[in-house]
Amino acid sequence: MTVADPGQAGCPLPRTETERVLLGHGSGGQLMAELIDGVIVSELGCAGPLEDAAVVDVNGTDLVFSTDSFVVTPRFFPGGDIGALAVHGTVNDLAMRGARPLALSLAYVLEEGLPLTELRAVTASVAAAAAACGVRVVTGDTKVVDRGAADGMYITTTGIGVRLPGATPSAIRGTPGDVVLVSGPIGAHGTAVLCARGDLGFEAEIRSDTQPLHDLVTVLVDVCGPGLHALRDPTRGGLASALNELATASRIGIEIEESAVPVPTLVASACELLGLDPLHVANEGCLVALVAADAADAALTAMRSVPAGAAARRIGHVTEGPSGRVTTRTPIGATRILDMLVGEQLPRIC
Numbered sequence: 001m002t003v004a005d006p007g008q009a010g011c012p013l014p015r016t017e018t019e020r021v022l023l024g025h026g027s028g029g030q031l032m033a034e035l036i037d038g039v040i041v042s043e044l045g046c047a048g049p050l051e052d053a054a055v056v057d058v059n060g061t062d063l064v065f066s067t068d069s070f071v072v073t074p075r076f077f078p079g080g081d082i083g084a085l086a087v088h089g090t091v092n093d094l095a096m097r098g099a100r101p102l103a104l105s106l107a108y109v110l111e112e113g114l115p116l117t118e119l120r121a122v123t124a125s126v127a128a129a130a131a132a133c134g135v136r137v138v139t140g141d142t143k144v145v146d147r148g149a150a151d152g153m154y155i156t157t158t159g160i161g162v163r164l165p166g167a168t169p170s171a172i173r174g175t176p177g178d179v180v181l182v183s184g185p186i187g188a189h190g191t192a193v194l195c196a197r198g199d200l201g202f203e204a205e206i207r208s209d210t211q212p213l214h215d216l217v218t219v220l221v222d223v224c225g226p227g228l229h230a231l232r233d234p235t236r237g238g239l240a241s242a243l244n245e246l247a248t249a250s251r252i253g254i255e256i257e258e259s260a261v262p263v264p265t266l267v268a269s270a271c272e273l274l275g276l277d278p279l280h281v282a283n284e285g286c287l288v289a290l291v292a293a294d295a296a297d298a299a300l301t302a303m304r305s306v307p308a309g310a311a312a313r314r315i316g317h318v319t320e321g322p323s324g325r326v327t328t329r330t331p332i333g334a335t336r337i338l339d340m341l342v343g344e345q346l347p348r349i350c
Helices: 031-045 083-097 115-133 188-196 215-227 238-250 265-274 293-304
Strands: 054-058 061-070 099-109 137-144 153-163 179-182 226-234 255-259 286-289 312-318 327-331 333-337
Touching: 031 238, 061 083, 083 099, 083 115, 083 153, 083 215, 099 115, 099 215, 115 137, 115 153, 179 293, 188 265, 215 226, 215 293, 226 238, 238 255, 238 286, 238 327, 286 293, 293 312
Parallel strands: 099 137, 255 327
Antiparallel strands: 054 061, 061 153, 099 153, 179 286, 179 312, 226 286, 255 312, 327 333
């Protein structure tokens, strides 16, 4: 549908839908940023940068607090399931603020007709993942909705943790001259979930990278201290969106080398076949760090000493600007702007 001024000749302008939630509002990209800033944050009156978790001072102790919901389909996929994903996702959000996780809440929204065998399997996975992370599930809630009112199962987890001594990472602390590090290969989670849906016409042995990152953050804090400026968990919207969020919050520029970004061969092939950019594909087991230049070598060595960071790489650096701009140098030496994801690339992947 188009609209035009009846008193003027010319081509009509396309009509843009602005007053309904779209699938793309959950992408982790530009539409989601607009929804959060323009509706949610403005109505709540929140101040400050949007972080992976909030730091709350309680009688002189920095508690870190985060909550997340998980709606992935299918609920079981190569390398993980919705239960383990819920634990890892919340633990990792706490870790991005330099916290050691302490406890989780677990809330289920269940659709009538869900097999109890599946609920047991998911809950067992939650328990195993929490135990492996050294956290306890201490409270929760369960709701059941009518058949057709939900896609089987949705999970919401909330976590609390305590900030590690000397840990001060924040999205606003990126500084010109910082080195950009990524802890491991990107793009595996989104492509693994997409392939598991079975509607692509091909099979690929791609496994999700879902895993906890708090031990990796601990060694980074130990070697970098205040030189660990910023951390981000590049989930929805992928590495590109995470870098753009950091650049915007810190009012810096970021430049990366495309050839330095670790993309597994199978992931690259699947993305090329599907017309996807691996830099926009979701991850659940890697982080991006902005580290002071004089701490970068030690940080990289420390990351590689932990299984979750064994394939860590230096992929770029922070510049003076333009503020909020992320660029990438291609293998042929050209430079292109790396924007946040526009619209919805892979729905229901976390």
